[in-house]
Amino acid sequence: MNENLILIECKDKVGLVAIISELMARHHLNITAMREFVDQDNNTFFARIECSGVVVNEAMLLSELQNALPESAKVTINPKKEKKIAVLVTKEYHCLGDILIRHHFNTLGANVCMVAGNYDILKSFTNRFDIPFFNISHENKSKPDFEKELIKVIEEYEPDYIVLAKFMRILSPDFVARFGNKIINIHHSFLPAFIGASPYRQAHERGVKVIGATAHFVTNDLDEGPIIVQETIPVNHTFKVSDMVTAGKEVEKSVLNRALQLVFQDRVFITGNKTIIFE
Structure with a gap:
């Protein structure tokens, strides 16, 4: 039936x-x-x-x-069962690697239609999975020009969602509005603590006893969009910044995958700056 x-x-x-x-x-x-x-x-x-x-x-x-x-x-x-996603990356491979491996073994719940990066470091890795990679450099370009190129390749594939898998560029309000409630980011911190680019160093300097990661929808407010999933792990005074980064990467993969599963299964509703999640 x-x-x-x-x-x-x-x-x-x-x-x-x-x-x-x-x-x-x-x-x-x-x-x-x-x-x-x-x-x-x-x-x-x-x-x-x-x-x-x-x-x-x-x-x-x-x-x-x-x-x-x-x-x-x-x-x-009956929303579309298998979503299409575009993945944006910079240099770090752990979140992209987790996504592509799950995609390869049909456990992602979505089809990765393309990957784009502002460096070409992850191109050869992506190509091993027969997925097109686009290197769109941000260097020597204005933000509008960079994003115009990015939008062009993304829209050719008509993805249902855009996943920022450690994409270390701040997107403009125009870009965010073009893909409203369709951009998912993984942030290497338990938000709202330690927003921005260096949360592990901030956490180390503060002497925190837990670190974590947050998957959220992207809005115009940096790292303040509706939260989908958060997780934490304990740390202590013996952890150096590098130890926190290593431990944090595992949490980031776990959090991002859980968030994507919920979104792909149509279990997430957005209300204001919050989410309703039917697990």
């Missing part, structure tokens, strides 16, 4: 679960799992519904749901 996924975001009102359930039954769809949450601050209802059965007329089901729910409801029926 067919398995279906329905995503709903709308203004909250009394009886929404009953309305949705009745409409599913009318279309002979059996709800096998339903997760819902109300963001009371914004009076917004979110639901992720798994149901079995055959959707005979998807357009009709969509129309009936939108008519039954509050005005301007966002409803998605």
Whole structure:
């Protein structure tokens, strides 16, 4: 029997679960799992519904749901199962390596359609997986010119998401707006602590007892976008900066992979500068 996924975001009102359930039954769809949450601050209802059965007329089901729910409801029926992603890199290989290995063994949950880097250091490694690599240097260029080239190659592949796998460039508001809520970054710190480019050194100088990593959506505010996943590990006074970097890289891979799995499975909703995650 067919398995279906329905995503709903709308203004909250009394009886929404009953309305949705009745409409599913009318279309002979059996709800096998339903997760819902109300963001009371914004009076917004979110639901992720798994149901079995055959959707005979998807357009009709969509129309009936939108008519039954509050005005301007966002409803998605059976979003694309395998997402396409573009990966942006600079010099560090550990996050890219983890993504490409999972892609190779079909455990990523998405298809890596291209990789672009502002250095060519990771080109030969990427090519081993038969994935196109584009070297777009930022040197001797203005930011608008650099990003114009980057946008051109990205849009040729029409990715669903852009993953910043240790891409050490700050993106402009125009770039971020062009791919709104579609850019995912891994930051080597437990945000909001130690934003910017050298968090492990900052953490060492502060004498922290835990370090971590944060995967988040990118906004115009540096390292302050909606958080998807965070993890920490303990450290102590014996850790040098290099020890923190080594340990932190393992956390970064784990956090980024977990965040990508949640996003690719359509388990993440964005509300303001927060996320609703149905695990």
